[in-house]
Amino acid sequence: xxxxxxxxxxxxxxxxxxxxxxxxxxxxxxxxxxxxxxxxxxxxxxxxxxxxxxxxxxxxxxxxxxxxxxxxxxxxxxxxxxxxxxxxxxxxxxxxxxxxxxxxxxxxxxxxxxxxxxxxxxxxxxxxxxxxxxxxxxxxxxxxxxxxxxxxxxxxxxxxxxxxxxxxxxxxxxxxxxxxxxxxxxxxxxxxxxxxxxxxxxxxxxxxxxxxxxxxxxxxxxxxxxxxxxxxxxxxxxxxxxxxxxxxxxxxxxxx
Numbered sequence: 001x002x003x004x005x006x007x008x009x010x011x012x013x014x015x016x017x018x019x020x021x022x023x024x025x026x027x028x029x030x031x032x033x034x035x036x037x038x039x040x041x042x043x044x045x046x047x048x049x050x051x052x053x054x055x056x057x058x059x060x061x062x063x064x065x066x067x068x069x070x071x072x073x074x075x076x077x078x079x080x081x082x083x084x085x086x087x088x089x090x091x092x093x094x095x096x097x098x099x100x101x102x103x104x105x106x107x108x109x110x111x112x113x114x115x116x117x118x119x120x121x122x123x124x125x126x127x128x129x130x131x132x133x134x135x136x137x138x139x140x141x142x143x144x145x146x147x148x149x150x151x152x153x154x155x156x157x158x159x160x161x162x163x164x165x166x167x168x169x170x171x172x173x174x175x176x177x178x179x180x181x182x183x184x185x186x187x188x189x190x191x192x193x194x195x196x197x198x199x200x201x202x203x204x205x206x207x208x209x210x211x212x213x214x215x216x217x218x219x220x221x222x223x224x225x226x227x228x229x230x231x232x233x234x235x236x237x238x239x240x241x242x243x244x245x246x247x248x249x250x251x252x253x254x255x256x
Contacts, residue, residue: 016053016080016082016229017224017229017230017256018220018224018229018230018231018232018252019053019054019082019119019230019231019232020052020053020054020232020233020245020248020249020252021052021053021054021055021056021232021233021234021245022052022055022056022233022234022235022237022241022242022245023055023056023058023196023233023234023235023237023241024055024056024057024058024237025044025045025048025055026041026044026045027237027238029237029238030044030242034242034243035047045073045076045077046076046077049076049077049078049081051242051246052242052245053078053080053081053082054081054082054083054084054119054231054233055081055083055084055233056083056084056085056086056122056233056235057073057083057084057085057086058086060085060086060087060088060107060110060111061086061087061088061089061124062088062089063088064088064106064107064110065110067110067113070110070111070113070114071113073114074113074114074115074117077117079116079117081117082117082118082119082231083111083114083117083118083119084119084120084121084122084150084194084231084233085111085114085118085119085120085121085122086121086122086124087107087121087122087123087124088103088107090103091103091104091107091123092123092124092125092126093125093126093129096125096126096129096132096135097132097135097136097138097139098135101142104142104143108144108147118147119148119231120147120148120149120150120173120192120194120231121143121147121148121149121150122150122152122175122194123149123150123151123152124152124154124175125151125152125153125154125155126154127154127155127181127182128155129153129154129155130155130157130158131153131155131157131158131160131163133160133162133163133166136163136166137166140166140167140170140172141170143170143172145171148171148173148190148192149170149172149173150172150173150174150175150190150194150231151167151172151173151174151175152175152177152182152194152196153174153175153183153185154177154182154183155183156183158185159183159185164187164189167187167189167190168189168190171189171190171191172189172190173188173189173190173192173193173194174187174188174189174190174194175194175195175196176193176194176195176196177195177196177197177198178195178196178197178198178199178200178212178216179196179198179199179200180200180201180203181198181203182198188223188228191228191229192228192229192230192231193220193223193228193229193230193231194230194231195216195220195230195231195232195233196232196233196234196235197216197232197233197234197235197236197241197244197248198235198236199235199236199239200212202236202239203236203238204235204236204237204238204239205236205238205239206236206239207236207239207240207243207244208234208236208240208244208247208248210251213244213247213248213251214251216248217248217251217252217254217255218255220232220252221252221255221256224252224256225256232245232248233245234248
């Protein structure tokens with residue numbers, strides 16, 4: 001069991017209270033900066049999972065990998081590891097919540113190959129996509145309740161009490177973002193939080209400072225103490241995402 005999971009578990013149930021990781025793991029820029037220079041890329045996920053208990057799986061946003069890829073990923077990590085999976089952009093960006101049961105079924109069937117290591121599904125919507133209440137109302141019942149879901153809205157018009165009510169009724173988390181480009185909605189709509197650090201002044205190349213991370217650590221520690229679970233991912237992948245994730249975990253642990 002990884003240090004992150006062991007120290008972030010409930011003493012009563014052993015269930016993890018928080019997962020901290022990065023958005024993706026297979027970046028060429030990370031060779032030497034994070035991965036040992038001579039480590040084969042095939043071993044990168046195994047190495048990554050020695051340090052983190054979770055990762056955002058990004059490739060599913062662009063296309064569904066073949067079944068054997070999911071199996072390879074599943075067997076490269078400990079059983080306690082969790083994959084947060086990004087939903088296909090064909091749904092979030094192309095069709096923008098217009099119902100397509102067959103497409104949704106195909107996606108959910110594919111990621112089910114991850115078994116118990118499947119974490120939340122991330123639904124990331126484009127910045128120009130304005131609030132569409134009726135489409136949201138029709139789409140939510142299509143989502144399988146056996147899987148946790150988190151919605152990341154990037155247009156300010158989604159700051160709407162009816163949106164929060166719909167998400168809360170369905171037990172779907174609202175993504176909280178650290179970003180200068182996207183709004184940060186701080187409503188809790190599910191029994192878990194989903195937080196993404198996109199970078200600040202430097203965007204994806206940003207390196208987070210203590211002053212920038214400490215308020216988030218306080219916020220999440222307070223939620224965790226109240227019994228809320230948390231998934232946290234650093235998406236400043238052109239910068240210092242692995243180092244920032246490790247440091248944030250230390251800040252969080254110091255407050256629990």
